[in-house]
Amino acid sequence: MRxxxxxIRARVDDVLRIRLDGAELWDxxxxxxxxxxxxxxxxxLRDGEKPLSDRQLYRYLAAADTLITDSCRTSRRRLLRNHxxxxxxxxxxxxxxxxxxxxxxxxxxxAKMQGLYPSEDDALRREAEALRKQLVELREARREGGxxxxxxxxxxxxxRGEGPPPPAP
Numbered sequence: 001m002r003x004x005x006x007x008i009r010a011r012v013d014d015v016l017r018i019r020l021d022g023a024e025l026w027d028x029x030x031x032x033x034x035x036x037x038x039x040x041x042x043x044x045l046r047d048g049e050k051p052l053s054d055r056q057l058y059r060y061l062a063a064a065d066t067l068i069t070d071s072c073r074t075s076r077r078r079l080l081r082n083h084x085x086x087x088x089x090x091x092x093x094x095x096x097x098x099x100x101x102x103x104x105x106x107x108x109x110x111a112k113m114q115g116l117y118p119s120e121d122d123a124l125r126r127e128a129e130a131l132r133k134q135l136v137e138l139r140e141a142r143r144e145g146g147x148x149x150x151x152x153x154x155x156x157x158x159x160r161g162e163g164p165p166p167p168a169p
Contacts, residue, residue, distance in 0.1 A: 010042035015057075016064040028057050083113065 015023075018031055035043035036051055045051065087110050094103035111117055 007042045012060055012063045012067070014042065015060045016067055019061065019064045019068070025054065025057060025061060028061060029054065032057065080113070084110065087113070 014035075015028055018028060023031065032043055032052055036045050039045075043052075087106050091103055091106040091110070094100075094106055
């Protein structure tokens, strides 16, 4: 498939369409056989021409897969913009069709994508921050109320590796 003739391009595009629907080699084989039998372009066979081999179908599949791979190479920022725009269009279509349930589902999805709903991670971050603040307050309270003993964590003997550790409570 070095030379990309219009016929080859049309075949690769055709395979790409059914590949995006989940087609595997056996599906492509069946699809092409049906198209060849019907004489449909770009699969029509000339007089005396043999049906395409699995090897040739593999080449078309590989070319289609390369197109898919190339189309997925985009930045996360661009992907997000595209998804947001597509959802806005879906929302407009749902509203125009009077499908309130679909419109709500699209809005909810948009809100999730834009981080408008709190997630479990957000709750964990808030809890961790609250615990950090408590720890800082406890350390400050010990420093203010104590006299710098090792048990209070202010750098006394045992904490720096000097002498035995403090006795356990």
